[in-house]
Amino acid sequence: MTTVFDRALTILDMVIAAELGPGGYPGNVQLTEQTGLDQAQVSRMLKVLASAGLIERTTPVRGWRAGPSYFTLAAASGDQELLRQARPRLRSLVARWHEPAWLSVRADILALTVAAEPSHWSAYVAATPGARTPVWCTGPGRALLLDHSDRQLTELLGHVELIGGGPRAARDVGKLAARNAEARAFGVVIADREFEHDVVDFSAPVRDADGVMVAALSVAVPRFRLADRQDEVASSVVEAAQALEATWHAVGS
The missing domain is CATH 1.10.10.10 (Winged helix-like DNA-binding domain superfamily/Winged helix DNA-binding domain)
Structure with missing residues (x-):
């Protein structure tokens, strides 16, 4: 079809x-x-x-x-092994939660989706290859900034008007830095209504063998379906990101 x-x-x-x-x-x-x-x-x-x-x-x-995203996407796709190893991790998350899951890389102040496994409602989030969303108000975007210091965040976003996004999006760099500091301690970003109304993004960083962040693995869940599963969903995303790192590193070693 x-x-x-x-x-x-x-x-x-x-x-x-x-x-x-x-x-x-x-x-x-x-x-x-x-x-x-x-x-x-x-x-x-x-x-x-x-x-x-x-x-x-x-x-x-x-x-x-x-357009510009085509070339960014092509560059990100250069590491075919990362995308290949990501596919089963994304599918397992979709199978477990019946929610869309995707892999993103950073393109300046945007998060670019390079691989995705959709669900029936995935059109409302960034689970389509080539989709671009702001780094400052999305789960994957914020996860891709977890290694940034306050100074680096200011250099990247100090000139950007943090408007749009969802009702709980950070509206200044200081607020974003504080949220990321909290997320850094847990190794996962939980972006509750920061981009879409009534949607929670769960995103964990993916690092190469040298510890450099290269991507973010994400799942999005509508709040009405989340109930008391927040910690469980967050843990599953972290586990999937870590499993992706392990298999990717093993193939590359």
Whole structure:
């Protein structure tokens, strides 16, 4: 069965192939003809890909080309072994909690999803490869900043307006630093309504063999389904991240 996501990836492939070929940057009409979809469907999927930064408009031709997130995603995908080892960990978390799980890397002030296992409601969170979310108000973003000192957080985010996100998002760097200091002690970020209303992100860092943080493993749970399982979900995410590290390091050694 072909899904909307499959069709969007097909369009992305077409844009990349056209850009590398002699035809130049494709437009909406050309992509509509190539896919056989109606123009409205193609237009919607192009907007989704553009909002994720995977493609962008060219000027003055007004065609489409690869966007910044495509190159970031390609670079992150360079470590194929990490992504390969992450897949069973993500699937086990989804099987256990029936909630979306994903792996993120940092792209400046954004968390970029590089691998994901969705659930029926995963469209509401970042569990789609290529999705980008702010580092300061999401579980994976905050986990990717756990090694940052207060000074480093200020250098990274001091010029950024911390607006948007959910009702419990930090609104200044000092508050973010305090929350991360608390999370650092437990080795897991619990971002309660910091990005989506009534959703809790659980995120744990993933480190390479030298102890350098390279990614974050996350699960998102609606608060009404969380009940008294917060500690259990948090522990399972930490365990999955540690298991990912162990298998990844073993393969690379």
